[in-house]
Amino acid sequence: MSVIDRGIAAVLIGAVALVACGGQEPETGPGGGRGTARPDSGEPVLRWRMTGGIAGLGGPGSLPDFSLYGDGRAITGPRDGAPPPPLPVQREYRLTPAALQRLLGEARAAGLERSRTIGPDRIADAMVLEIRMGAARTRIVQPESQAGAPAVRFWKRLDPRGWSRADQAEPSRPYRSSRVAVLAGESPAAGGQRVSDWPLKRPLGRGEQAAGALCTVVTGDDRDTAVKHVATADGDHRWRSGGKVYSVRLRPLLPDERTCQDVAKT
Structure with missing residues (x-):
């Protein structure tokens, strides 16, 4: 192959690469772009907590309401507004690989890979639902008034008490942290x-x-x-x-x- 032919080939390869990458957006953190959850990183792939309100939920050092990891393990805290005991009681669940991938697919379809705020901001004592997917953070102000939003509809899926037995790799059990x-x-x-x-x-x-x-x-x-x-x-x-x-x-x-x-x- 001549020098000219090699040059033409290099240009064509570069053009193909540009076309292949043209539809992708760079991944960024909570500042406003995409955040990809890495199942092998040891970090949670999905996590949510409720903050705000007159009672001041979600203060410093409080536990997230729900954390899901890449191995299918999910850990939840006390529900239904119960006051935390001296040692918060948590429960551990484990999804099957197929159920985990299905749930993550639903999270992407709900737009949770992109950081954003849904609902009116700067409302005193407003309840705020925060859902994290990898580095992306979705804040939903007054989620009870945003029931039609895909992110809020998906959030209902993140209550393991409603998961089918077929989607769970093993029975739930108390979570004991070392x-x-x-x-x-x-x-x-x-x-x-x-x-x-x-x-x-x-x-x-x-x-x-x-x-x-x-x-x-x-x-x-x-x-x-x-x-x-x-x-x-x-x-x-x-x-x-x-x-x-x-x-x-x-x-x-x-x-x-x-x-x-x-x-x-x-």
Whole structure:
């Protein structure tokens, strides 16, 4: 092949490549483009939470209402507006591969691969539904008034209690996290509140600032000890540590979380 022929061939190959790529849009994060969920990344492929309202749902360090991972595992938190206990109770489900792919296909059809806001923004105390698919984030303001939106219709599918038995690879079970965040804040005891000595060696005051509290992640025996004491105490219980008194809540870490900073940004 002559030099000219080789040049013509290179131009033709380049033209074919441009045509093939012409219909694709670059993937971007939550700023306004596409976000592709990577099933092999260990990150959730779908996640949603409800925030806002007069009660202030979804505060710092709160758990997402639903997380779905690329292996088909789904983890949900308390439903129906129930107040969170000292250790939130979560449940784990697992979709079959076919059901997972079908659900992700429905999410794409509902437009969840592109970041956007649906509904009137800047409404005080509005309930806001946030659905994440990979890096894309869809915010739906006052979802009860957006019932006809494809994203809201799809959101109804993300309640595992409605999944058919045939779509589940195994029965659901309680989710047990091996890592738990201890979230503490100074809170002097009022009259009638019980105060106990903190059962772990590490003082509560040595935690790092995260999720609006002093945060420490505990594992192993420390995890079990913290759960044993805090989860069985009432919400008004206080804990004495390092000469100060604290209120304490526990936050189970999800499979994609390892540190207090992960808790703060989930």
